[in-house]
Amino acid sequence: VDEQRVGLLGALVGTEVVGRTGVEMEAMTACAVAALTVYDMVKGLERGVSIEAIELVEKSGGRSGEWRRAR
Template sequence: MIDVGDKERTERVAVARGFVAMAPATVGIVRRGESEKGDVLAAARLAGILAAKKTPELVPLCHPIALTGVDVLAVPRPRGVEVTATVRTTDRTGVEMEALSAVSAACLTVYDMLKRYERGMRIEALELIEKKGGRSGHWRRPA
């Protein structure tokens, strides 16, 4: 775990996104709140927030960071559920991995709660969307 002791504590934000692709009928189950396992979108949101905090356990070389904010949104779309996570800190390293971990766990939770209704869903395009703060400045994924 690389030494970051010389880096300054600055405000940093990262936004990541992922998508659980599924049939429109399965999206309907989400929208109508009919999953037997409970509210899919609320569970995904909480699983994502918890996973952001667990990042240094999941990704061996990540630094433990005092996150100041984590926001996870799971939104039904015509062909699946889209998850977005925004993570903030005022610390010495960025929170890119925390945002990606949050999205990843939220997508896995969506999948878990719907797998009895559809086999073969796919988690697609887990990626960083935007990153601010630190030496590398402001980056935004090209459209």
């Protein structure tokens, strides 16, 4: 077990839309709400709990075409 990763939780949100506008902000909001929900449930047990990153991982379609975060 990697001691640095014990207690970590990840969330991945996917969205699709038929219209012309992107939905990346809605996907990131959904991820933030999920993280805040977990935070609210855990804060009484672990005072040091934190939300560290909410990132757009990839996006396709629209005027800007394909995009993927470099890892």
